[in-house]
Amino acid sequence: KQEVTQIPAALSVPEGENLVLNCSFTDSAIYNLQWFRQDPGKGLTSLLLIQSSQREQTSGRLNASLDKSSGRSTLYIAASQPGDSATYLCAVYNQGGKLIFGQGTELSVKP
Amino acid sequence: GAVVSQHPSRVICKSGTSVKIECRSLDFQATTMFWYRQFPKQSLMLMATSNEGSKATYEQGVEKDKFLINHASLTLSTLTVTSAHPEDSSFYICSARAGGATNEKLFFGSGTQLSVL
Numbered sequence: 001k002q003e004v005t006q007i008p009a010a011l012s013v014p015e016g017e018n019l020v021l022n023c024s025f026t027d028s029a030i031y032n033l034q035w036f037r038q039d040p041g042k043g044l045t046s047l048l049l050i051q052s053s054q055r056e057q058t059s060g061r062l063n064a065s066l067d068k069s070s071g072r073s074t075l076y077i078a079a080s081q082p083g084d085s086a087t088y089l090c091a092v093y094n095q096g097g098k099l100i101f102g103q104g105t106e107l108s109v110k111p
Numbered sequence: 112g113a114v115v116s117q118h119p120s121r122v123i124c125k126s127g128t129s130v131k132i133e134c135r136s137l138d139f140q141a142t143t144m145f146w147y148r149q150f151p152k153q154s155l156m157l158m159a160t161s162n163e164g165s166k167a168t169y170e171q172g173v174e175k176d177k178f179l180i181n182h183a184s185l186t187l188s189t190l191t192v193t194s195a196h197p198e199d200s201s202f203y204i205c206s207a208r209a210g211g212a213t214n215e216k217l218f219f220g221s222g223t224q225l226s227v228l
Contacts, residue, residue: 011221034216042153043117043204043221089154097208099217103154 002027002094005103013080013088021075021105023090028068031093035064035075040088040105046087047075080109113139115207124195125228132190134205140185141207145158145217146178148200150216161188195227 036044048064056065063076114137147155167180180189204222
């Protein structure tokens with residue numbers, strides 16, 4: 001059974017700092033991996049989708065990497081801003097197309 | 112990108128009543144939709160997979176008679192929480208897949224916050 005774990009569960013940083021969020025999964029037989037952002041009481045905003053054949057994806061200040069063999073992914077946020085404060089969710093696409101989520105990292109960026 | 116509309120965004124109901132949540136794909140046909148539940152401070156847990164024109168497939172531990180799913184068209188899936196109780200209070204969110212391939216990207220609705228009194 002696929003399990004997705006995110007570390008840390010919560011993170012507080014001062015504005016401007018670069019940071020890394022970690023995601024690990026137990027079954028390397030995944031199709032894709034996707035990072036989402038969720039604001040309190042809201043739905044999900046897709047940030048980056050990495051296909052299984054790719055090593056990383058970049059969008060603006062965000063960079064996500066994928067190492068299937070070790071079952072790990074990281075989300076790098078450069079020059080963090082207070083507006084980046086949210087919960088970040090990592091999810092993997094299993095065989096059958098199901099999306100399995102990690103428990104999320106709650107990020108707080110202090111001005 | 113594709114848009115998935117979920118309605119209502121928030122509902123408060125009395126214990127024992129039934130609540131219907133709609134999930135619509137606005138600009139694409141969704142052969143498969145997924146329903147998730149999220150408790151406070153927890154991640155999204157997959158409840159069921161809904162395929163157009165066939166019965167939904169429920170995850171282990173999810174009561175199919177409690178959570179009725181109907182996917183009658185390629186643009187609409189509904190989740191009905193029957194005889195709701197306070198423990199059913201949660202954030203429910205749907206997602207839809209545009210293509211038939213299992214690795215197609217999923218698009219998410221904005222979620223429904225259900226509060227059962």
